[in-house]
Amino acid sequence: MPKSVIIVGGSIAGLLHGIYLKRHGANVIILEQDPNPRRSSHNAGICFGPSVQEFLRLYNDTGIQACQPAVGTRLTFRQNLYWRDTGIVRHLTSWGVLYRILRANFDGLASDAVTIPPPARAGDGQCSYLPGQRVTSVQKTSDGVVVGYLGEDGKERCSVADLVIGADGLHSTVRGLLNAPVVKEYSGYVSWRGTVCEAKVSPETARYFQDRTVLSLLKRTYIVCYIIPPDSGSFAPGTRLINWVWYCNLSETPETNFAELLTDTNGHLHANTVPSGLVRAEIWKSHLAHMLPLIPGPFAELFTQTEQPFITKVNDALCSKATFFDGRVLLVGDALATFRPHFALATEQAARHCLGLARVWKGEITLQLWEREAVDHATKIWLGSRVMGAGLLRGWVEFLLLAWKYVVFFCKIKTRLE
Secondary structure, eight states: OOSEEEEEOOSHHHHHHHHHHHHTTOEEEEEOSSSOSSOOOTTOEEEEOHHHHHHHHHHOOSOOOOOEEOSOEEEEETTEEEEEEEOOOOEEEEHHHHHHHHHHHHHOOOOSSOSSOOOOOTTOOOEEEEOSOEEEEEEEETTEEEEEEEOTTSOEEEEEESEEEEOOOTTOHHHHHTTOOEEEEEEEEEEEEEEEEGGGSOHHHHHHHTTSEEEEEETTEEEEEEEEOOTTOOOSTTTSEEEEEEEEEOOSSGGGTHHHHTBOTTSOBOSSEEOTTOSOHHHHHHHHHHHGGGSOHHHHHHHHHOSSOEEEEEEEEEESOOEETTTTEEEOGGGTEEOOGGGOOHHHHHHHHHHHHHHHHTTSSOHHHHHHHHHHHHHHHHHHHHHHHIIIIIOHHHHHHHHHHHHHHHHHHHHHHO
16 A cells, blocks of 8 residues: 555546545545636546446545436337337436545535535545645656656646556556557537526426436437536435436538537637637527537437537547556556447446555455456447447447457457466
């Protein structure tokens, strides 16, 4: 167990690892590039898997409800709103609620969701969460690993630790500084996202989406909708949000006006996401005018009631190495592998990495075995999410090619295990 740790990235993956290490006596510093001490959630939805649930069972002391299970999953096909109902249960919440719960456990941040943070446990290490810090260097020395970072005041600082964890997402600075081997690619489609309060839609539409995940399968486009709490953490009917994600093909060519789509109300061209509140009204209206006649009624009502949608390029990334500097630097979560979001497994992967490293620090497995398992699992989900995206959005040729790659990889893993 390391005694001092620097975690680069103060989102979900960084906080999960920070809490575990703090609970086991390590002194932890989280360096977050975003200058906002309470990061904006944009009302994004996330899904809980078994690793997330296990982590919260062990280390969440807030007593706050973190998620709400959907009673099932409904599939719609074109205009058939009740095409299939399945028993697939997803545990759903918002990024903002989980972030606030984790911050309350890590550094005692009070928020509208957690008004009274829990006290530290006996044996907890010291911790600090530093926003507005941009990491500029990561170097191994005889004393440990030195991290250089630039603060909002323009001053360069450095700190040394036994262990450095890169948990800084798709565009990981740590991964870049390490020259880690990575495959990074635009998928060929974008996601439009937004939320609508249950109270703003008709009773019929609210009932249709109530307590279930709904997938609307259309021609080379599809929509996912589910209920999430607002950042205040309320799960009371009528106060919750109907979260939607709409995947649409869009190639990076002049003919598609790709640059126009990613140019915000201030004329700034974004590389990946135009945030909520900055999407130009004419872009959203034009998209709706073109697509709305194809959209079933309840979904169309959500789109027309959404005041501040946002748009994101769907990218993915896969790094084939998770440990560096003889195990003194690790990549976890989206910094190791970012999936196309069809399986909603990003948070689950981060928790899985954390619980796996717990086994390393307890002496149950080696770091090399953890790395191999983490990379193999990431590759499997990375390929699988590509297959699903191709099947729903891209067509048969791309789907079959990616499905073949998935089968080949699966056979390699099976052969190695045998």
